[in-house]
Amino acid sequence: MAVVSVVDLTAGPGVGFLPLVSLGPAFAGLVGGWRRTALVGLAACVLCVVLGLYSGLFESRRGLTALLSVAGVTAAGVVASVMRQRREAELASVRSIAEVAQRVLLRPVPRGAGPLRIAVSYTSAVAEARIGGDLYEVVTSPAGVRIIVGDVQGKGLEAVESAAVVLGAFREAAHDEPDLSAVGQRVERALNRHLSGERFVTAILAEIGDGPDATLLNFGHPAPLVVRPDGAVAYAAPPERALPLGLTLHGSDAPLPHTVPFAPGDQLLFYTDGVTEARDAAGRFYPLDECAALLKEPDPETALRSVREDVVGHAEGPLHDDAAMLLVRFRCA
Template sequence: MAVEKGEQRTGSRALAVLPYAVMTVVTTVDLTAGPGVGFLPLVSLGPAFAGLVGGWRRTAVAGLTAFVLCLGLGVHSGLFESRRGLTALLSVAGVTAAGVAAAVMRQRREAELASVRSIAEVAQRVLLRPVPRGAGPLRIAVSYTSAVAEARIGGDLYEVVTSPAGVRIIVGDVQGKGLEAVESAAVVLGAFREAAHDEPDLPAVGERVERALNRHLSGERFVTAVLAEIGDGPRATLLNFGHPAPLVVRPDGTVGFASPPDRALPLGLTLHGGAAPAPYEVPFTPGDQLLFYTDGVTEARDAADRFYPLDERAALLKDPDPEAALRSVREDLVEHVEGPLHDDAAMLLVRYRQSR
């Protein structure tokens, strides 16, 4: 990160110097080659470049500098005895005016973009709130990467709620992208947060979320999701609505997927028939880890069109810090794809602390 920031500062300084470097080159060539070459109007490239990379004040200063240079060189070369000197001055003035106008419009757009990003950050805090890092014997970490450039939120969702029945978790993936996906994710998370506190068991939580989503969705849109409940016992209860099965990593290095006994339809498709998913249990004792994720992780492809082998990368989760462990997986995922991800990718790691 420090290297990237240093490179950005170096690039910014180079862009700031560029207009004056161009004017210096034009001045040198004009003095060396003489007025017959006709380089003098090119001094207007200074304010032109300044308008592309700087603010309107910097552009105006570059334009004033170019005007003074043009005037001085024109007098030195006797260009004002003909129309050539006046034409060069008008060129500098026109380019400067256009550069100042372009800089003003660009600054306005940048201010609007900064405002939109600020709103997006607020929406992220409301929709995807920071999960608790610990809950009883559990340690929790989350990683979210949006496939949309500059986006902070997308169609993947997650939440962790501490309820009277234990820690309840949801990780899901909304069909589609864009604002409609974000809106559907907000409906699911809002319903889950309420139901996780109120309902006595996980199936009842799933039913509440299902009802809320059916009121919101139209057509055949759906949300895959896996719900989990981790109480005081040595097991975790899961409820899977057509979502990729969580990865289970044991202290001895054993790796497997906590697959449901039967496949079930995603949330939002119960009206089309099919039984609701049945809850099932998986052993979850000190030293165990449960990794919840969305298909943006396992369906990420490399240059040879191979899927990301998440179970083969389970060794990356050995880091004592769960956040560092997830960061290692995320970096390995990006390296596997060799570029930006083509789908949102969310991961939520639950680690059962080993007793000392």
């Protein structure tokens, strides 16, 4: 507004810069509240009157036209500001609800359980999203520490609802059932009661007790990565592939539990396919088995953060799928 005033005084009344004073309330309506916009608009109207009288514009219709232009833009700016503030309030409310839903659905995992240290990372593919279709949980039960990491088919609220069913069933079954296969059967039954059509959930269940092994039960999920103290890595693949949760109606056999040595100094990295399917500009998938050096960090959370940053760096931008990782480290004695 000051610049327009200077230009208008310098160029003279014949050029017709005075209506550009309305840019003040226009920009105020984009970034400020309605009160601020109204005050800026009032100042613009006063400035328009003063400059119009100084230049003698009100002796013709030009002065009145300029004043009406400023007043009209001010009114439009106030309306736009009110609508924008309402949308911002609604968005803040939605985000607050999403944060509460996340705390219920994906509760913070314990940082430690017996000799285990645990860290988790979750990256949503949707900008500003708090929750998605990937799931994880850690439960301390009489049989040991039980873990689930999974990926729901599809996106949106239906995926979140399926994830909630799986996590709710797992939290109850992990405390009650004597073995991991029974936990998987409980989750399967709960999911079949809620799913419709061909929807399914890939998941891997793990049980780590007092023995030297970790027991795994894989429902069509990517095999976890085992990292040894000397840097050796291997995927803990199941002896036979099994269908995901929710597809037992097709008559397939339930997966069989298998064990993997898990001793002090070892690490288990659970993940969803959003990690391994992250592509670079050349279309190459992320080489997860080459991240052992990143997992040498003494703090598991720092180590997992380094892997996450490496995945995002490999993709050279936002990920196109939800990506969850859960790192379990057996502390050395």
